[in-house]
Amino acid sequence: MKTLAVILASALISISSFAQSGKEKTVMVGGAPMYPSKNIVENAVNSKDHTTLVAAVKAAGLVETLQGAGPFTVFAPTNKAFDKLPAGTVETLVKPENKAKLTTILTYHVVAGKWNASDLATKIKEGNGTATLTTVQGGKLKASMKGKNIILTDEKGGMAKVTISDVNQSNGVIHVIDTVLMPK
Known part of the structure; x- marks a missing residue:
């Protein structure tokens, strides 16, 4: 009888967990729901639009980070x-001998802290139309608005538009962009 009670209790916990995950506010990216309870890597690996990024993150050894x-x-x-x-x-960058350069480029796409779109818009407004973000690589990104879109300008003058914002993760937030940003 105790075994049956344990099995039933386990089943109820599983059902409860499943029901809770169904209540999470997800954003669809690359044909897959992005769950706020999962971390950046756990979500990114499911996006069909980010297979190159995931392969690059693995090649650079940044998965654990x-x-x-x-x-x-x-x-x-x-x-x-x-x-x-x-x-x-891309084929050249993912070679083992180019790991340092790949890491530099990828970490240029990461900013410490959780900056959702409204936080970025506020910082842009406070900066009279421009906000400077320091990446974990140590470089700078300029954020500005073009209409309702957030635009990022890299140190070489390249520009990327945020196409999907506020993809919340357990360890931060992802903003999908349409161009690879390049440091100096």
């Missing part, structure tokens, strides 16, 4: 963003 407590704000380029780079760039 992005699964850490954070919080992090990640500006996540899509596969199409990586496709805009000159032919062969």
